[in-house]
Amino acid sequence: MPARLTPAIDDMAGLNALFAAVAGEQAVGLAVSGGADSLALMVLAQRWAAGLSGAPKLIVYSVDHGLRREAASEVAMVLGAAKALGLAARGLAWTGAKPATGVQEAARIARYRLMSAAMAEDGASVLLTAHHLQDQAETVLMRMAHGSGIEGLKGMSGMAEIEGVRVHRPLLDIDPSALRAVVDGAGLTPAEDPSNKDPHYERVRWRQAMPQLALLGLDAGALALFADRMAEVDAAIAQMADGCFTEIVRLDGFGAARIELAPFIGLSPAISTRLLGRVLNIVGGRQKPRALGQVERLRQTIAESGLTKTTTALGCVIRIKDGAIAVAREPGRSLPPDALLAPHGELVWDERFRIVNASPEAGLTASVADYLPRHRLEEFLGFKVTAPAEAIRTAPIVRDADGGVLSLGGWSFDERIKVQLLID
Known part of the structure; x- marks a missing residue:
């Protein structure tokens, strides 16, 4: 099996390649927990930005999930390290009651929610995370065990949207030992989260199994190469399906x-x-x-x-x-409630239609068409309607303050309203 090329992280050319996808942004967030991987991300991003003319502003975000006593001091350590590097940094906290089960998933959702809100305040358009080569290998193994299709077996993507946050993972091809060396060289002492060694979690069990798999040739590099090839296959299938x-x-x-x-x-x-x-x-x-x-x-x-x-x-x-x-x-399944269209505003209705109020007029309302008789529909549309009854009942209808119908489904009858069916 051919070896994968490992990007260089010890010179400016390598750093430019590593962060090229975000070089044109105005401000970039960094998710830094205090572990070795995320501290390395912070150090590498700072070196890159310091050597680049017109680099984005870097803002470090560190979250205290309130699940361990040490978390607050770890956030303080991250903020101190960021300050020493000349980076802006914010500590965030997940407060309130925690669930009895599914804590890791709830913490993940809370983490992205908190960082998303902070990024919006700071004008940061993308969040960098420190997922690396070993994380990619573990992800592929987990998805393989769960019966994932090709789309899942391509592993994590370099660029993705998670919980509404645009996320970039620049370190996916980097071995964690190289990241640890960066942290040691910077004189930083990373935090150690005991959950990273707790076999209660599936990812940890796969991590502990990796040395045995590596003896058989199935190491992190081989699994990452497999993910690359699945990504190529996935792209080919998507192209043919399109x-x-x-x-x-x-x-x-x-x-x-x-x-x-x-x-x-x-x-x-x-x-x-x-x-x-x-x-x-x-x-x-x-x-x-x-x-x-x-x-x-x-x-x-x-x-x-x-x-x-x-x-x-x-x-x-x-x-x-x-x-x-x-x-x-399907009628009656998660259909949206009535929604007001603000003057010169727009909304995405039921994740299916983009509806735009192209006028300064208030009082325009989008709602479910529900039980409109076909003869009424045909009066609006001017042709025979053969669509399934369920489709008619679940289409959006926009009315003005006097009850006049301005649009139905993807058809607009008034210049104040523009409607687009979302197909991507």
Whole structure:
């Protein structure tokens, strides 16, 4: 197996390559817990910014989750180290009651929520985290054990959105031993979180198993190379699925979809599963984009038996009709409440439609169309409506203060309103 190239972190050229993705930002946040990896991220980012003309402002964020006594002093240590490096830094705290179970996940959500709010105040557009080569290897192993598809087996992406925060992971190709050397060379003493060695957590168990796997040739580098190759395969499948989407999928103004059945069945399972997942994601309001098992089972049922009865999945109603797979939004499932459209404002309605008030007028309201009779719809639209009843009931309708209908689904009848169906 060919070796992966490890980026240099000990010269300016290497640092420029490491942080190239955020070089054009005005301000960048750094998530620093006080462990060796995140301290190394802080040191490397400071060296990079100090040697770059017009570098982004760096702002360090350190969170006290209130779960260990030592956490407050660790945050204080991070703030002190950041100050010594000439970096702006803020300590954040997760206060209030903590859940009895799922503490790590709740802490992760709270951490990103706190940093997101701080970043908005500080004008930081992207958050750097210290995930490294070993983290990537552990992630791939965990996802493999959980039966992830190709999209999951590509591991963590260098750039992602997490809990509404734009996140960049510049250290994914760096071995943690190299990061520890950076910290030692900077004269810093990292904090040690005992949970990182607690076998109660699945990630720790995989970490402890890694030395044995490495003896068999399955080390962090090999797993990261596997993730790289899965990313290439994933991109190829996505490209092919997007081409097929254009050819055999039709979306209407109510946000419903029709997939031509014969060509869909003729696709390879990997491509048809990806295509079907995209349709369910669009039509269902992006409820569970990673629910691969449900999508696979639905695809298999369609391919093998033709789906003999109406079924539901991921916020959608699915049936076979007139040689096509008809997909509509499921009524009564997480539909949004009425929403006011501010003057010259916009909203994303049900994660499916972007609705814009292009006027200075107040009192415009978006709501669920619900039970509009087809003859009324046909009066508005001027053509025969054949969309599934569920799609009509779950489409948005915008009215003015006098009750006049300004738009329905993706159709606008008034220049004050612009509507766009979101397909990406």
